């Protein structure tokens with residue numbers, strides 16, 4: 001009966017993002033927040049494993065106190081409990097530091113068999129957190145898993161590569177990051193949504209994890225974000241006139257000239 005940890009992140013809904021035309025900065029105020037897409041797959045996979053093999057799944061999130069609706073959603077889907085790691089001192093933490101915070105919390109939660117992460121977050125999209133966490137906890141890691149099977153205390157996973165599928169296995173304890181293809185996240189029923197309010201949510205700050213405030217946040221983060229620039233796309237506004245055949249010929253000529261074909 002595997003003891004599972006699921007790391008999930010709350011992100012802004014990228015479909016609502018706008019760029020301030022003057023400063024080129026992202027305008028995130030008032031935007032809907034949600035669980036990062038691949039993390040829904042990680043949550044779903046933990047629930048499926050629990051349904052087949054029993055065990056327990058604990059969600060862990062480094063986020064703002066306002067991320068409680070996302071925690072409730074994860075619990076409604078079927079996680080057994082959650083752990084919110086939130087502290088003003090965490091602001092400005094880079095990937096390495098977020099991994100250090102998660103590692104400290106996972107150690108504090110006690111023995112586990114599997115950690116499930118998304119392959120990458122839908123905002124930062126560095127895909128570094130899972131591998132970084134595995135290194136900190138000295139675990140074998142299987143990244144980009146598109147299918148997972150548990151056999152005793154062994155995990156067998158398929159990894160989708162550009163040129164084929166790789167099948168790998170590892171013994172517990174192990175960290176997996178999962179792709180979107182692994183499953184279709186479920187929608188919680190009304191009964192599950194109501195039951196989620198009664199599930200345990202632990203809340204820990206830096207001090208609870210034995211982390212000094214110098215080791216987290218901006219001070220503890222070696223990555224310095226210098227500038228955020230928006231990608232600008234200028235249209236050439238070339239009009240293809242004439243018959244369909246003439247327009248097609250001109251389109252091909254232009255694409256060849258641009259080196260696209």
Ligand SMILES: Cc1cc2nc3c(=O)[nH]c(=O)nc-3n(C[C@H](O)[C@H](O)[C@H](O)COP(=O)(O)OP(=O)(O)OC[C@H]3O[C@@H](n4cnc5c(N)ncnc54)[C@H](O)[C@@H]3O)c2cc1C
Nearest residue numbers: 007009062092094095117118120121124125126127128129
């Ligand atoms: C200098 C700097 C300052 C930053 N300041 C802030 C800040 O003030 N506030 C802020 O929110 N972000 C901040 N970030 C971004 C933050 O560091 C990253 O979002 C985080 O480290 C995860 O990286 P990622 O989004 O690329 O995740 P990836 O590595 O792409 O994520 C892979 C998987 O890791 C897990 N995961 C990722 N993030 C979390 C999380 N927070 N909790 C639980 N599981 C997670 C999920 O399973 C996810 O699918 C900052 C980054 C930098 C470089």
